[in-house]
Amino acid sequence: MEKQPRLLASQLLLKNSLFEVSLNRVLLTWTEIPTKKKRVSGVIHHAFKVGTSHGVSVSEILAVKELDVDSGTKDDGRWQKMPQKSSEAYPYAFTVSYVERAWQHRWRCSDVTFHCLEGALCQQWIQTIREQLAALTSRPKHLLVYINPYGGKQQGKRIYEQKVAPLFILASISTDVIVTEHANHARDHLRTEAELKQYDGVVCVGGDGMFSEMVHGLVSRTQRDNGVDQNSPEEKLVPCTLRIGIIPAGSTDCICYATVGINDPVTSALHIIVGDAQPMDVCSVHHNNTFLRYSVSLLGYGFYGDVLADSERKRWMGPARYDFSGFKTFLTHHYYEGTVSFLPATDILGTPRDKTRCRAGCFICQHNGQLYSEDAPEICETDPDVSDSEYKGGWQVIRGKFLAINAASMSCACPRSPKGLSPAAHLADGTTDLILVRKCSRFNFLRHLLRHTSKYDQFDMTFVEVHRVRRFRFTPRYCQSDSELDLRENGKRLFSQICRDHPACSCSPAYSSWNCDGEILPHAAIEVGVHCQLIKLFARGIEEQPVFEDLPNPCAI
């Protein structure tokens, strides 16, 4: 790393030991000064332990506070007993709060208190660190927070008040907090009422459903403000400028898990405070030139659609509803007939079955993101319906009987499946991985499902194929007209009743439903397009190697 000029360097006391403390534009470091000498088996050693050098990136300092040594309190009100020796000899002190990496991608807030001989020096340190923090323009100062009190285990309010709000206060972030009163409250407020100009970001406390509300509110608002018609499937959309933060408090939390590496409220709050930014693809879903919904994680027909439809009736069970309905849907083993047409992503780096993983600073997302950005010139894409060969102007057409049709715009990693539905999918590459699971035996489908929880490749099975695509369409075999939709609902009820009455019946219903990020879509025939990097999150992607130990040599960082 290029050597940065020092802004400050002093000898300060930390836990009754003297440290050389140094600050440049990038790093704050402190290294113990070997003072005492120790005789060990006749040999004199400096009392300098390995691990007494520390470094913290300025971009990961959360706050600096003066410590009131005389009163023994910090100015955040927490009491702290001052060590006798330091309060006498080094009567001035300041505390730096910073991000420390813990196990499995968790971040924690750590404090270090330095004691100074003189008040002026103490003030100089505080002032200089504050100036450094003020220069970090990507950090949010004012946030709009929506809390879903009923998401996941209904802990959203408690999680925010106890774990997140104190950190925002520490980092001098002001907030306007709205506790939602009904579904779509946050979406509608964002879309029509919220005065977004005054905020540096919006935050949701909840699960993937709440995140989806934020996406719908922000994306729709941005298109409306820019005169873009969401109903046209081919239309380029205008990217949103405000970043979205997620404090996980839901049942699946897959967006949080796949963008941060863990569903942990404190970790997410710290990513918001340091002002991280992670772009993300958004799929638009249309039916007959009418906009239906946006999707950022999973669009699933067949298995995941059926799991969701069943689980919605069991919300009272909390997160366990998915396991219950998953087991039930697995036993019913329904397949669905239809035609999938898709436009493969060409000229891109990466394939759905390679070993690369989307990680912080992902090169593939940067490369493919340029190719497919919403500003990039249009690539001529022939419509799949204009010719009837199986390979039309780049489009490919597959007809068949499917247990599941899944489009994963990102890995969909979550606590249930830490590698996700499509482990090599990318957050911001402008593509979605289209996974087709054809009709197979229950045993084989179970093998496929189980592989989501092990190191084995879930795509390495004869009945599974996966394509990285820009757009796709699905048409069920027995096409429904809109007026048939009501009939369909009634028919489905009748059908499932017949099947319940005759458990030996092995036939399948004509239609499943699409699970669109945890919401049921009202149509089976849909058209989907990926909008590259349409939104940004307060996240940085999963970090490659978390650092657990103190850095032995700050100069080598």
Ligand SMILES: CCCCCCCCCCCCC/C=C/[C@@H](O)[C@H](CO)NC(=O)CCCCCCCCCCCCCCC
């Ligand atoms: C045998 C164990 C197999 C485990 C296989 C686990 C695969 C799990 C893959 C999860 C992918 C989640 C994708 C994220 C989707 C979110 O946008 C959405 C909204 O939050 N969540 C769901 O739809 C929630 C979807 C939740 C789906 C849960 C499926 C559970 C399947 C259980 C099958 C049991 C068979 C047991 C036979 C003995």
Ligand SMILES: Nc1ncnc2c1ncn2[C@@H]1O[C@H](COP(=O)(O)OP(=O)(O)OP(=O)(O)O)[C@@H](O)[C@H]1O
């Ligand atoms: N005050 C509220 N009352 C009822 N429903 C709400 C309220 N606020 C939000 N919702 C709705 O609750 C649904 C579920 O919320 P959320 O995503 O927070 O939790 P979840 O479903 O448990 O988690 P996941 O989406 O991760 O499975 C969302 O679709 C949201 O629209």
Ligand SMILES: [Ca+2]
């Ligand atoms: Ca993607």
